Amino acid sequence: MKKNNLGTGAGFVLILVWCLLPVAWIISLSFKSPEETAAGSPQFLPKDATLQNYRDILDNPDFLDALRNSFGIALIATFLSVVFATLAAYAIARLEFRGKRAVLSLALAIAMFPVVALVGPLFDMWRTFGLFNTWPGLIIPYMSFTLPLAIWTLAAFFREIPWELEQAAQVDGATSWQAFRKVIVPLAAPGVFTAAILTFFFAWNEFVLAISLTSTTGSRTVPAQLSYFVGPDPFNPPYGQLATASVVVTVPIIIIVLIFQRKIVAGLTSGAVKG
Amino acid sequence: MSTSVAPAAAQEPRRPGKLGKAPATARSVSENRLGLRLVAPAVILMLLVTAWPMIQALYLSMFRYRLTAPDDKEFVGIGNYTTILGDSLFWQDTFNTVLIMVITVAVELVIGFAFAMVMHRIIFARGLMRTSILIPYGIITVVSAFAWQFTFSINNGWVNSWFEWLPWIGPDTNWFGDHWPAMFAIMVSEIWKTTPFMSLLLLAGLSQVSEDMLEAAKVDGATWWQRLFKVILPNMRAAIMVAVLFRALDAFRIFDNIFVMTRGAQDTESSSFLTYRQVIEQLQLGLGSALSVLLFLSVLLLAWLIVKLFRVDLAQARGEG
Numbered sequence: 001m002k003k004n005n006l007g008t009g010a011g012f013v014l015i016l017v018w019c020l021l022p023v024a025w026i027i028s029l030s031f032k033s034p035e036e037t038a039a040g041s042p043q044f045l046p047k048d049a050t051l052q053n054y055r056d057i058l059d060n061p062d063f064l065d066a067l068r069n070s071f072g073i074a075l076i077a078t079f080l081s082v083v084f085a086t087l088a089a090y091a092i093a094r095l096e097f098r099g100k101r102a103v104l105s106l107a108l109a110i111a112m113f114p115v116v117a118l119v120g121p122l123f124d125m126w127r128t129f130g131l132f133n134t135w136p137g138l139i140i141p142y143m144s145f146t147l148p149l150a151i152w153t154l155a156a157f158f159r160e161i162p163w164e165l166e167q168a169a170q171v172d173g174a175t176s177w178q179a180f181r182k183v184i185v186p187l188a189a190p191g192v193f194t195a196a197i198l199t200f201f202f203a204w205n206e207f208v209l210a211i212s213l214t215s216t217t218g219s220r221t222v223p224a225q226l227s228y229f230v231g232p233d234p235f236n237p238p239y240g241q242l243a244t245a246s247v248v249v250t251v252p253i254i255i256i257v258l259i260f261q262r263k264i265v266a267g268l269t270s271g272a273v274k275g
Numbered sequence: 276m277s278t279s280v281a282p283a284a285a286q287e288p289r290r291p292g293k294l295g296k297a298p299a300t301a302r303s304v305s306e307n308r309l310g311l312r313l314v315a316p317a318v319i320l321m322l323l324v325t326a327w328p329m330i331q332a333l334y335l336s337m338f339r340y341r342l343t344a345p346d347d348k349e350f351v352g353i354g355n356y357t358t359i360l361g362d363s364l365f366w367q368d369t370f371n372t373v374l375i376m377v378i379t380v381a382v383e384l385v386i387g388f389a390f391a392m393v394m395h396r397i398i399f400a401r402g403l404m405r406t407s408i409l410i411p412y413g414i415i416t417v418v419s420a421f422a423w424q425f426t427f428s429i430n431n432g433w434v435n436s437w438f439e440w441l442p443w444i445g446p447d448t449n450w451f452g453d454h455w456p457a458m459f460a461i462m463v464s465e466i467w468k469t470t471p472f473m474s475l476l477l478l479a480g481l482s483q484v485s486e487d488m489l490e491a492a493k494v495d496g497a498t499w500w501q502r503l504f505k506v507i508l509p510n511m512r513a514a515i516m517v518a519v520l521f522r523a524l525d526a527f528r529i530f531d532n533i534f535v536m537t538r539g540a541q542d543t544e545s546s547s548f549l550t551y552r553q554v555i556e557q558l559q560l561g562l563g564s565a566l567s568v569l570l571f572l573s574v575l576l577l578a579w580l581i582v583k584l585f586r587v588d589l590a591q592a593r594g595e596g
Contacts, residue, residue: 011393012404019407022422022467023414025433029425040430042446088317096303097310103318110321112524114574116547117567120554121328121335144324147317205415207531208547212555223417227535239431246418253413261405268412268472269479 023250029243030054037239053244063245065217066225070249073135073221074203077142081150082196084143089154094163107148115145119212126213133215141209146199153198153267157191194267197260204253222249329571336565342558355565365549371458372545376526379465380519386466387473387518394474395481412471420535423464427451457541464532469525473518480514481507516585520578527577546570
């Protein structure tokens with residue numbers, strides 16, 4: 001028994017190191033001065049910690065544009081995707097209709113779809129429709145690719161909701177709106193919220209479409225902008241600034257994870273193991 | 276909207292008989308119609324961005340069509356496909372992709388399972404553990420690629436100085452100067468980023484293994500390894516297969532890490548990267564579309580192989596059977 005606890009404790013430390021070391025590394029890099037990284041600085045911690053990189057990056061209009069695009073596109077895609085997924089998941093969890101299995105299979109197929117295979121045709125189509133290098137040009141495909149995950153997560157949650165409670169409330173004299181508002185919404189909200197978080201992560205992370213369907217900072221998102229962030233000397237990338245930008249865009253993720261960790265884990269595993 | 280429907284639906288039997296058709300009552304007809312209406316927007320959106328462009332790609336793939344010379348569009352039949360399949364670069368990239376997929380998924384399965392075991396057992400600091408495991412999952416892949424690129428960097432990385440005691444690593448080891456070290460670095464980034472996802476899926480499967488059965492095996496004198504291989508793993512089969520299926524298909528699409536870390540230098544290009552390069556950089560829409568179709572077919576084949584090979588019943592695994 002004692003040996004087991006030791007093993008678990010060691011495993012715990014190992015997991016923390018594994019997960020957090022690279023994050024600690026970019027944070028440390030972000031505090032190294034440009035002179036230090038230009039000269040080559042293989043030690044882990046900065047010699048003289050400086051905020052220079054943060055000042056530079058928050059003054060960089062391209063980066064700020066990318067941040068604005070990322071937030072805008074990810075939030076709009078998340079909102080719309082979750083609305084459509086909620087309708088579909090409600091039908092799947094609660095109603096009997098023909099083609100229910102076909103919808104689930106379609107969602108599964110799209111979750112596995114190689115996104116890059118769409119780059120060519122979408123690039124061509126979007127140029128024709130004037131959607132190339134616009135927010136909707138990214139929002140539309142992001143919605144399509146997050147719908148499967150959102151539908152599964154929500155359908156799994158909705159199956160667990162005791163819907164009889166709604167009738168019980170009506171029997172007790174609540175109007176149907178009250179029953180829906182006071183009983184069903186609070187029960188369904190956590191699921192909807194979880195689906196929204198997972199969807200947001202996807203849209204915030206997406207890279208292939210972001211570099212293929214945009215061409216200027218008018219709609220380029222953070223991952224795409226970061227990959228173009230070369231600086232004046234192509235043979236010496238601005239390590240510090242790249243690391244700083246990385247830290248800045250990771251902060252929202254860390255905040256979301258800190259607040260909603262339980263929900264995210266539940267959402268990630270709900271669809272996958274049992275319905 | 277749901278308010279008016281919910282009571283009506285709740286009075287309906289959930290499944291009107293496993294076999295045979297339900298009688299077409301007015302209510303079941305209207306339920307059917309409502310169901311279709313509710314899923315329609317999602318289904319249309321999903322098809323709009325996948326099925327339609329895919330048909331477009333099928334059509335374009337039969338032309339020699341370069342955006343820089345749109346007037347030279349010319350029907351070539353399966354010419355693009357024969358060009359691709361006869362090109363060694365295509366096979367090199369396919370080999371790289373399959374290699375990355377097999378190695379990363381295998382390593383992630385082992386590490387992810389170890390993580391799941393620790394998370395399953397641990398009784399303290401569960402919140403801290405969950406938070407740290409979710410950070411790699413949530414972090415942008417491009418950021419992960421940069422973090423690992425800097426880790427392996429010859430000027431600014433710590434790998435060379437920390438692991439100098441290994442015979443094949445010195446202060447001048449250039450990880451991105453050769454094929455295998457570069458592939459190694461790419462795989463490390465991929466594994467770091469996606470192991471948490473794997474471990475969470477496995478943890479969910481692990482928590483469904485009955486404690487009683489484990490206790491019984493222990494009483495019967497089964498060793499730790501026997502319990503692992505005879506009780507725990509067989510009972511987690513569904514969870515393992517779902518995790519492998521999802522991760523394998525995801526790894527097959529690898530793009531971000533390669534784009535950031537090597538841009539395909541040192542022959543580290545993947546199938547996705549090749550497709551991207553043909554379409555976006557070379558503007559070869561015909562050839563690129565043919566590559567897209569081939570990529571789509573390989574993913575289908577791969578999914579089919581995994582499902583057949585491991586007999587994954589997704590419906591059952593998802594509790595929809």
